[in-house]
Amino acid sequence: MRFRFVHAADLHLDTPFRGVPVESALLDAFQQATFRAFSRIVELCLREHVAFLLLAGDLFDLKDRSVRARLALRRELERLHAAGIQTFIVHGNHDPLSGDTGTLSLPESVKVFGAGWEEVEVRREGRLLCRVQGVSYPDVEVRENLSARFHRTAPDFTVGLLHANLGGAEGHANYAPCSLEDLAARGLDYWALGHVHTRAEYPLPNGAVAVYPGNPQGRHVNETGARGCVLVEVEDGRSRRHFIPVDRVRWHRLEVSLTGVGSLDALVAAISERVDAECLEGWDGHAVRLTLTGRGPLHRELSAAEALGQLESEVREQLAHRHPPVLLESLRDASRPELDLDAVRLAGGFSATVLAEAEASRGNPEALASLWDEDAELRALRQRLRRLGVDVLETPRAEWVEQAGAWVAEELHEEDVA
Known part of the structure; x- marks a missing residue:
């Protein structure tokens, strides 16, 4: 059996884009960007005649979702409903169930998973296409490994819809933490994940896969490049994924x-x-x-x-x-002075000595270690950071020491020509 669906996550509708000047010609473009990106996801669903849309959490930017964001979500989902396309939603840490006021209804074709694990059969013209399982965050902080609640119930193609931090991805709160081994143990065919804003795919046994589509609209300078969603084609129990950019x-x-x-x-x-x-x-x-x-x-x-x-x-x-x-x-x-380091070495003097010492330390592990250990203040700082659970370097990186030597030579040169 063959069918298609779209997997998106982390819409963050109505992100304020703080830092964009009020008088900027881009202000309106930024304010509309998350809405327009979601509209393009819906247009993709309509154009490709998919069976359903998966939204893997953080549809809204804030727990107290704005009226504008909620109305925009319903408007787009009504377009899918009119075309006979279902939508499956789980909520994450930015938009937990506790933030829903209950004052805006969604179309009947929309399934919002609750705080307890559920499974839904997806049918088209009386035929069973697949099964979708999901669970939402009841509140902002969820420390439980929610993937442990999922399990295969039948041989049909089965999707797990989950907002989670797979493998402790850096830069994201460690909510609903899980590992690849955890996901593989559940025996599902496709894990539709949200929470991590960088697109990624992780192969699992027996042709299964775990996918982060990334967020559909970059919100700051650490979210560069193409942003979008994933169009998934399923045939004979296997999936093929196609990334589709939608950012504005x-x-x-x-x-x-x-x-x-x-x-x-x-x-x-x-x-x-x-x-x-x-x-x-x-x-x-x-x-x-x-x-x-x-x-x-x-x-x-x-x-x-x-x-x-x-x-x-x-x-x-x-x-x-x-x-x-x-x-x-x-x-x-991050530029540097126009300085010929080879000429500094040949000229001799204090600058040349600094460069030589730094370069010698680069290839001498004991010398590198002594730079760190002989400083009591640095040693005390390292111990305090460890107690706070912060990872610290055991020794300085060799390239840092060499760069520091060059920096000293450059500063001395700047003083000479000042």
Whole structure:
């Protein structure tokens, strides 16, 4: 038997996008982005004539969901209902069941799983297509391994709909924690997961798979690149997945090198060229974090008080008037002085000695360890962090020591030419 469905998660409808200036040309685009991304998910369902849509938690950004977000959700689900497409929903930590006021009804074709595990049969024209199992968060914090409640009840293709932290993914609260071994032990065919905003697939035994579609709309600079949902085709008990981008505002982290750039005009032109290459047509807008890298004569000028901030303001103004508009999240300077380290080594003196010591330490584990252990304050800090459950390095990384040596040489050079 063959059928299709769409798996989406972490809609975060009505995300406020804090940090976007009120006067920005992008403000409206940002405010509408999560709604428009969800609308594109629904359009995909209609276009591909799928059997159902899965929403794996965090449909709303806040436990106290806004009226606008709830009305938008119902409006889109009514489009699916009119087309005979079912929707299955579980709620997560951002939108737990306890935040539902009960004042807005959803179409009959929508199944919202409760705080207890349930299984639903999905039928089309009297035929059993598959089974969908799910459970929602009753409140914000769920520390239980909810995957343990799931189990195969029949040989039919079975989906597990769950908002969970698989494998302790960093950057996400460890709610409903589980492991790949936990999921594999339940014997389901497709785990439709939510909570982690980065798209990922994890193969399981017997052709099963666990999937994070990622969030459909990036919300900040740590959620760069294409964002969307997954179109799943099922045939003979196996699934094929196709990622479909639906984001309307795209985030980027871009670097611009100062190497070979001799003037501010040339730098602004290089920034514009870099943005042109990445911030393409077809979106409502883009948002970027720009980082200056490399070595060049402009480093010294941009190190002067307020210089970088003034350049940032100028670039932000120019990018905001592009089409589509581009929001400059920030302009950061990671460039270094125009300094020939080989020449410093040949010249000798204190700077050369610092470089030589740093490079020698890189290949000497005992020397690296002594840099850490001989400092009583660092040793005490490490112990305090451990007691708080924070992972700390046993020794400094070798590349950090070498970079520190170069930094000292550069600072001494800056003082000499000041």
